[in-house]
Amino acid sequence: MTIIPQGARSTWNSLPPVARTAIPAVLLMALAIAGPQLASGPTGWLPITTLVFCAVYALFSMGLNIVVGYAGLLDLGYVAFFLFGAYVAAWLMSDFWYTRSIHILDAAHKVIDPTTHQPVSAQGIHLSFWIVMVVAALVAAIGGVIIGWPTLRLKSDYLALVTLGFGEILPEVFRNADFRTVSNPDALNLTNGTKGIGPLDPIGNGFLRHLTNGVIPKAVTPSDYRAKYYIILIFVVLFVYVSIKLRGGKLGRAWLAIREDELAASLMGVPLMRTKLWSYAIGAAAGGFAGTFYATTVGIVNVDTFIFSFSIIILCAVILGGMGNVWGAIVGGVVITWFNYTGLVWIGEKMNSALGTKVKLKDYEFGFFGMILVLMMLFRPQGLIPAARQKQVQELERQIEQQEVVPT
Amino acid sequence: MNGDILLDAREVTVQFGGLTAVNAVDFQIPTGAIVALIGPNGAGKTTFFNVLTGLYTPTAGAVFFDGRSVVGLAPHRIAAMGMARTFQNIRLFGAMTAAENVMVAMHPHLKSGVTSTILRLPKQRREEKAARERATELLDYVGIGGTDEEFAKNLPYGDQRRLEVARALALRPKLLLLDEPTAGMNPQESAAFTSFVRRVRDDMQLTVLLIEHDMKVVMGVSEHITVLEYGAKIAEGSAADIRSNPRVIEAYLGKAATEGVG
Numbered sequence: 001m002t003i004i005p006q007g008a009r010s011t012w013n014s015l016p017p018v019a020r021t022a023i024p025a026v027l028l029m030a031l032a033i034a035g036p037q038l039a040s041g042p043t044g045w046l047p048i049t050t051l052v053f054c055a056v057y058a059l060f061s062m063g064l065n066i067v068v069g070y071a072g073l074l075d076l077g078y079v080a081f082f083l084f085g086a087y088v089a090a091w092l093m094s095d096f097w098y099t100r101s102i103h104i105l106d107a108a109h110k111v112i113d114p115t116t117h118q119p120v121s122a123q124g125i126h127l128s129f130w131i132v133m134v135v136a137a138l139v140a141a142i143g144g145v146i147i148g149w150p151t152l153r154l155k156s157d158y159l160a161l162v163t164l165g166f167g168e169i170l171p172e173v174f175r176n177a178d179f180r181t182v183s184n185p186d187a188l189n190l191t192n193g194t195k196g197i198g199p200l201d202p203i204g205n206g207f208l209r210h211l212t213n214g215v216i217p218k219a220v221t222p223s224d225y226r227a228k229y230y231i232i233l234i235f236v237v238l239f240v241y242v243s244i245k246l247r248g249g250k251l252g253r254a255w256l257a258i259r260e261d262e263l264a265a266s267l268m269g270v271p272l273m274r275t276k277l278w279s280y281a282i283g284a285a286a287g288g289f290a291g292t293f294y295a296t297t298v299g300i301v302n303v304d305t306f307i308f309s310f311s312i313i314i315l316c317a318v319i320l321g322g323m324g325n326v327w328g329a330i331v332g333g334v335v336i337t338w339f340n341y342t343g344l345v346w347i348g349e350k351m352n353s354a355l356g357t358k359v360k361l362k363d364y365e366f367g368f369f370g371m372i373l374v375l376m377m378l379f380r381p382q383g384l385i386p387a388a389r390q391k392q393v394q395e396l397e398r399q400i401e402q403q404e405v406v407p408t
Numbered sequence: 409m410n411g412d413i414l415l416d417a418r419e420v421t422v423q424f425g426g427l428t429a430v431n432a433v434d435f436q437i438p439t440g441a442i443v444a445l446i447g448p449n450g451a452g453k454t455t456f457f458n459v460l461t462g463l464y465t466p467t468a469g470a471v472f473f474d475g476r477s478v479v480g481l482a483p484h485r486i487a488a489m490g491m492a493r494t495f496q497n498i499r500l501f502g503a504m505t506a507a508e509n510v511m512v513a514m515h516p517h518l519k520s521g522v523t524s525t526i527l528r529l530p531k532q533r534r535e536e537k538a539a540r541e542r543a544t545e546l547l548d549y550v551g552i553g554g555t556d557e558e559f560a561k562n563l564p565y566g567d568q569r570r571l572e573v574a575r576a577l578a579l580r581p582k583l584l585l586l587d588e589p590t591a592g593m594n595p596q597e598s599a600a601f602t603s604f605v606r607r608v609r610d611d612m613q614l615t616v617l618l619i620e621h622d623m624k625v626v627m628g629v630s631e632h633i634t635v636l637e638y639g640a641k642i643a644e645g646s647a648a649d650i651r652s653n654p655r656v657i658e659a660y661l662g663k664a665a666t667e668g669v670g
Contacts, residue, residue, distance in 0.1 A: 245525055253512050260501035264499040266513065267461055267487055268487060269484050270515050270577060282522075
C-alpha cells in the first residue's frame, strides 16, 4: 500500500464520489475499447484471440461474482451454466439436427443456390445468434433454479460439495448422451459424445446491417476477432450496469445480508430461498451468455472444455479480483484468462531466451493458479479491488495519521 | 393498551432430544404493553424467543400472533407480519453500511422487482429514495444519526446495539423483541435505555417483549414480568409481585434466602 504517495491518495479521496467511480470506469472503458489496437500478433504478448477470451471470461466471472461475491454461496460447479449456454448454441446454430431431419432456419441463414436463385434444402437448426443468446440465458437460468432448488437449502461447505458434484456430473451426462452404437446407429444422440458439435454459425448481423445501411457485414466471419470482441464487450458493459444496479437495490441488499448473516437476514424479512435462487438464476444467465459467446467464437462445442478446473479458474479470477466487486471480477477474469491463454507461455519464452533455460511454464499452470489462491488468501483476502475499498483506504489513512501523532 | 392480546402462546413445549428447554409455557402479551421475560441462565428464554420468531418449531403447543398461528411459518413470513427482534450477541450485517442494514429490514415493504431495479423505473427510484430517507430518520431516532455510510462492523459497540434496534424498527413491527438489550452497558446507559424503550413504544405504538438480566432495567421498564426457570413458568405479574414472590427469590438466590436464614 505504500506505492501510492500520500499526497496523490488524499487528492483522490477529496474528489466527489461520482468522480471516484466515473474516472476508473472511463479509463477501464477506454482501455477496453482500445484493446484490439493494443493487441499483438498471434505469438506476441496479447493475441486478439486471447483478448476475445478475456472478455468472455470477464462476463463469466461477473456472473460468478453475483453468486459467490454478492450472495456468498460458494458454487464450485459454476461451469455447468457455461456448458448449458454452449450446448444451447451448438444445438440451435449448427447442422447437428440434420440427421434427425429437424430443420429450422432463420432468414439470415437461407442458403440461396447461386445458379437457380432458389433456397436450397435446409440442414439442421440455424437460428440467429441474438435469439440463441436469449434462449441460452433463459435455459441456463432455469438450469440454475433446478440445480438450486434442492441444493440451496444446504449451508456453506455442504453447498460447495454438492455444487462440485453437479459440476462433475453434468459434463459426464453430456459426454454420455450419445447412445449410438455400431449395431444401432439411429439411437438417441444429443451431444455427439466426445466428438463434440460443430461447426457453429458465425454471429449474424442481419438487423444491424439493415440498420447501418450495409456498413456492418452480414455476418462476423470466423476470423474477425475484432468484431467478436466488440460484440462481447457490449454485453460485458451491459452486465456491469446490471450488476451495479442490482447491488444497489433491494435484491442486492438482501444478497449481501444473506452473505453476512443468513439467520439475521431471514429474521429481518428476507426470504432466503427466493433470494438465493435469484442469485443463481442471474449468475447462471451470465454464464449462459458467456457460454454462447465461447461456443460461437471457438466454433465447436466439446465436452472436454467444461471440466472441474474450469470452475476453479473462474473462482480464482473472482477471488483474485475481489469478491463482491464487479470491477474486481472483471480485472480478475481478464488477468487469469491472459495468464491461461498467453501469459504463461509468453513469460516462459522470454524467461527461457533470457536465461537460456528450457522450462515449459505452461505445464505449471495449475500450480500457478493454486499459488495465486494461497497468496491472495494470505496477504490480500479482500482481492485486488475489494468491495469496501474506499472505506478501507480511509481507515488506513486514519491509522497512519494516528501513528504519526504518537511520536511527536 | 386496549386489552387485546397481541401474542398468545399456549402450552409451548420445546424439546431437544431428551432435554426439555421450554416446558408447557402459557404466555400472553397485551397489545401496547412492555413485558419482560426473566429467569436464570439456561431457563429457556432465548429458546422461547426463537419459537416466537420461527427459528424453532415447538414440539407441542400453539403460538398466535395478531390472531394468526405462526407455528411452522418461515421466519421471514413472521417478520413480515410485524415481529422484529434484536440479538443477544449482536448480529449485524458487518460489511454493509448502517443505512443498508436498516434498509434490509424494509425488504417485506419494498415492492420493486428485479426488472424495475435494472431499468431504474421512476417508481423504483422513488421507493429507494423514500427507503433511504426512512433509514436516515431511524438512525437519527435511535441516536446514531450521521452514521449512514459507516460500515456496521466499524461502529462502536453501543452504536451497534442501537443500530440493531433501528434495523428492527424498519420492519414496522407490531411486536419488538429485545434479547438482553443492555448487555455490556454501564448503569447510565442502561438507565437511558429504559426511557428509550418507553419512548419507542409510545412513538411507534408497538408492543415490547424483552429478555433482560439487569433487574434495575426490568423493574424500571416492565409493566408485566414473566419468570422462567428450567423451561417452566414459575411466576408472572407486576414488578412488585415478582419482587416479593418467594419462588422467584428462590430461583435467583437459592432456597436458603426464602427461609430467612442469616
